[in-house]
Amino acid sequence: MPTGDEGLTALVQARLAPLRVITAARPLDDWLPCIQLSTYATEAGRHVTVICWHTGRRKAEEAAGTIFRLLNGWYPPGPWHRLTARICGSCEPAGLGRAWARVDADTRWEGAA
8 A cells, every 4th residue: 555645645536536636737627626635744644635626615615515524534544543624715716717625634644754
C-alpha cells in the first residue's frame, strides 16, 4: 500500500468518487462539479485540503457538507488514524460563473515520514 501524500490522496479520491479530480491547470467549464485535492505532511501526520467547484455558492457549500460527512471520522486503510474534517469557507467571485468551498482534514500518521 502506498504511503505518504500520494497514498492518502488516492484514498481520499476513491472515497469521494465519482467526483472528478482536476488540477489547477485544467479549465473548469465542462467539469463542474469537480474537486481539487492536496495533501502535505504536518508535524503530527497529514493534512488534506479539498476544494469543491460548483455552479454556485449554495451548491458548492452543499457539496462541501457532503464531503465533510464522508471524511470526518473516516478511518482510511493503512497507517493513518481517523480523519478530523472541517468546512473552511466558500467563495463565489463576481462574474466567474462558478463557486468553490473548502474542506480541510487532518490525520495522524504512524508510518515513517
